[in-house]
Amino acid sequence: xxxxxVLLHCVDLCGSYxxxxxxxxxxxxxxxxxxxxxxxxxxxGESGCGKSTLSRLLLRLQKADSGSVFFEQTDVLRAxxxxxxxxxxxxxxxxxxPYSSLDPVMKIGLQIREGLDIYHKxxxxxxxxxxxxxxxxxxxxxxxxxxRFPSSLSGGQLQRVAxxxxxxxxxxxxxxxxxxxxxxxxxxxxxxxxLKSLQESSEVAYLFISxxxxxxxxxxxxxAVMYAGCILEFGNARAVAETPLHPYTRALHRSLILExxxxxxxxxxxxxxxxxxxxxKKAICLQQKPKLKSFGDNHYCACHFAGTI
Numbered sequence: 001x002x003x004x005x006v007l008l009h010c011v012d013l014c015g016s017y018x019x020x021x022x023x024x025x026x027x028x029x030x031x032x033x034x035x036x037x038x039x040x041x042x043x044x045g046e047s048g049c050g051k052s053t054l055s056r057l058l059l060r061l062q063k064a065d066s067g068s069v070f071f072e073q074t075d076v077l078r079a080x081x082x083x084x085x086x087x088x089x090x091x092x093x094x095x096x097x098p099y100s101s102l103d104p105v106m107k108i109g110l111q112i113r114e115g116l117d118i119y120h121k122x123x124x125x126x127x128x129x130x131x132x133x134x135x136x137x138x139x140x141x142x143x144x145x146x147x148r149f150p151s152s153l154s155g156g157q158l159q160r161v162a163x164x165x166x167x168x169x170x171x172x173x174x175x176x177x178x179x180x181x182x183x184x185x186x187x188x189x190x191x192x193x194x195l196k197s198l199q200e201s202s203e204v205a206y207l208f209i210s211x212x213x214x215x216x217x218x219x220x221x222x223x224a225v226m227y228a229g230c231i232l233e234f235g236n237a238r239a240v241a242e243t244p245l246h247p248y249t250r251a252l253h254r255s256l257i258l259e260x261x262x263x264x265x266x267x268x269x270x271x272x273x274x275x276x277x278x279x280x281k282k283a284i285c286l287q288q289k290p291k292l293k294s295f296g297d298n299h300y301c302a303c304h305f306a307g308t309i
Contacts, residue, residue: 007205008058008091008173009034013067015050015057027053029229029273030067035173040199040206042220042237044213044252050229051209055175058207059091060084071173089119092166096178098158102150108161109146112136115169135164138201140194156187160194167198176208180215192219213252217241222298225249228273234292235299245301247309248274272304280309 015028027050035041043051056062058069060076069076074087095101102111109132116128123131133143139160150158159179166174176195180188192215199206208219216223216237223240225233225248233246244250272278275285284304292300295307 005036006034007037007039008069008071010058010069011067013054013057013069014065015053015062016065017053017062027229028057031226031229031231033224033231035205035207037172037205038199038203039222040208040220042216042223043207043209043226044211044216044223045226046211046252049226051226052177053229054226055093055177055207055209059088059093059175089115089169090172091175092169092171092173093175093177094159094162094166094179097182098155098162099150101162102158104150106149107146108148108150108153109136112161112164112168115165119169131168132164135168138167138198139164140190154187155183156190159183159187159191163191163194163198167202167204170202171204173205173207176206178209178211181210181212188215195219213241213249225252230273230302231292232274232303233301235295236297239297239299245295245299245306246274246303247278247280272302280305 011032013028013031014026016024016026019025029050031054033041043054045051053062057064058076060069064077071087071091074083076084076087079087109129112132112135113128116123116131120128132146136143136145141157141160141164145153145157145161150161153161179195180191183191195206196219198204206219208216210216213223220237222235223237224231225240225246227248233240233244233249240249241253244253270289271286272281272290275281278285282304288304290302290304292302293306294300301307
């Protein structure tokens with residue numbers, strides 16, 4: 001992909017939050033990432049590794065501690081409220097639990113139309129209603145769903161509504177934050193295939209977040225493996241999924257149960273963040289933080305012993 005095809009990129013992005021018991025927690029630690037037009041970047045890692053925090057930082061829904069985020073030519077972190085309001089119509093989100101993100105007492109059609117009512121007042125009400133009917137059909141729902149309430153729909157149908165909400169704004173970038181993890185396996189496949197089909201017709205870029213590397217591999221062109229706020233492995237989806245270099249990526253791929261959890265590494269300053277849980281750690285892993293190094297074919301890994309263990 002060409003550099004001028006970059007849609008969104010962040011450089012050395014850092015974000016934290018306050019934990020009542022542990023104080024300041026660094027959830028995103030110097031993350032740099034590029035997402036190209038019409039590309040799907042998969043972001044994979046266990047719960048608590050910083051995936052959702054990164055998504056909030058990219059959209060400026062959470063204040064960053066440092067770093068930069070650019071959407072096309074706009075500096076997202078330093079944009080005025082007016083400029084930010086304007087670009088947000090092109091940066092949408094599909095959340096894990098669609099029911100919690102929908103108003104239970106508001107009809108489906110009105111909720112899908114809400115974005116149009118805010119950003120496209122130049123369109124007549126009839127035009128906006130027609131656009132909602134069209135997007136309902138595109139996501140596999142019926143026009144009759146316009147006047148139904150969320151409680152009357154299944155989980156899969158609700159997720160289709162959430163996708164319709166995002167797509168009706170004709171965005172250039174959508175963050176899909178664990179969009180199928182709450183659904184049955186058979187419904188998961190339907191939603192994944194729908195997202196793929198919609199991307200082909202709309203040429204939108206996705207940041208697809210999941211804890212399941214197999215799901216990410218199915219969806220993504222590029223995979224970034226995140227752990228304790230850091231990117232440990234990054235590259236072509238096939239290379240990362242089929243020939244993983246980092247022990248953590250291999251554990252995700254094989255669904256291995258690791259001792260401890262991500263919170264055990266939150267205070268690692270000098271060594272590898274994964275070292276406390278790594279079965280292959282050596283002295284250097286506890287003393288020196290590894291950097292992302294290239295292993296060819298757009299494949300990078302941050303491990304002192306990448307590919308040798």
